[in-house]
Amino acid sequence: MASAKPRVKVPSSASKDEVITIKTLISHTMESGVRKDKEGNVIPRKIINTFTAEFNGAKVFEANIEPAISANPYFEFSMRVPESGTIKFTWVDDDGSVYSEEKTIEVN
Amino acid sequence: MSLTRRETLILGIGAAALATAGLRSSPVLAAAEDTQAMIMEFTGGKEPESGRITLNAPEIAENGNTVPISVSVDSPMTADDYVEQVIVLAEGNPNPGVVVFAFSPLSGSADASTRMRLAKTQNVVAVAKMKDGSVFMDKREVKVTIGGCGG
Numbered sequence: 009m010a011s012a013k014p015r016v017k018v019p020s021s022a023s024k025d026e027v028i029t030i031k032t033l034i035s036h037t038m039e040s041g042v043r044k045d046k047e048g049n050v051i052p053r054k055i056i057n058t059f060t061a062e063f064n065g066a067k068v069f070e071a072n073i074e075p076a077i078s079a080n081p082y083f084e085f086s087m088r089v090p091e092s093g094t095i096k097f098t099w100v101d102d103d104g105s106v107y108s109e110e111k112t113i114e115v116n
Numbered sequence: 117m118s119l120t121r122r123e124t125l126i127l128g129i130g131a132a133a134l135a136t137a138g139l140r141s142s143p144v145l146a147a148a149e150d151t152q153a154m155i156m157e158f159t160g161g162k163e164p165e166s167g168r169i170t171l172n173a174p175e176i177a178e179n180g181n182t183v184p185i186s187v188s189v190d191s192p193m194t195a196d197d198y199v200e201q202v203i204v205l206a207e208g209n210p211n212p213g214v215v216v217f218a219f220s221p222l223s224g225s226a227d228a229s230t231r232m233r234l235a236k237t238q239n240v241v242a243v244a245k246m247k248d249g250s251v252f253m254d255k256r257e258v259k260v261t262i263g264g265c266g267g
């Protein structure tokens with residue numbers, strides 16, 4: 009797929025040390041490398057192999073992904089919010105492309 | 117005992133069928149062994165205990181292309197005691213590896229959900245590795261109506 013579009017759902021505010029749920033999705037075909045085309049040639053593997061979430065530079069969550077993850081990979085995970093800041097989401101493609109998205113969260 | 121032409125033919129078909137069945141079953145066994153080997157590699161040779169980790173997966177998945185799964189590990193998630201990693205494996209896929217989740221004390225709670233592919237009815241295994249090195253495992257069988265690996 010030419011353009012991988014990331015989508016992220018994060019609450020805009022939270023109370024201090026509240027554990028929030030983050031949902032992420034990125035559009036990607038996640039070609040597994042085991043399928044064959046009509047001529048019987050193996051379609052080369054092309055997947056998102058790593059997903060990471062960082063809060064103010066500190067790692068929160070990471071997923072090392074194999075071809076067994078479905079197309080348009082979806083991840084839902086938790087985060088404790090110690091202070092206001094920025095959450096950075098990064099997806100790494102097999103071809104070296106990096107897709108990223110940032111969200112800010114306020115502690116009130 | 118002398119065989120007629122017909123009997124020879126039947127014997128031949130039987131032998132061929134047996135050979136095919138043998139070939140079919142071997143990759144499955146190999147995958148189960150691979151899964152076991154990957155668990156051992158992940159845990160550093162430790163036999164995982166049951167408990168603390170819960171793997172949620174549907175009993176029946178109509179479409180093997182997107183099977184929702186979630187893992188949840190019982191842990192305080194403090195700097196001294198948290199879940200480092202959770203590996204998810206599928207015994208009956210061409211490659212058993214599915215995903216490795218890495219958590220941190222900032223995770224708050226060790227929960228993660230995703231959607232995975234399942235080639236056929238099989239066991240899905242999740243193993244959690246704690247900060248102190250202990251390992252826990254949960255396993256669930258998912259029945260798949262339509263496989264998710266194309267072909």
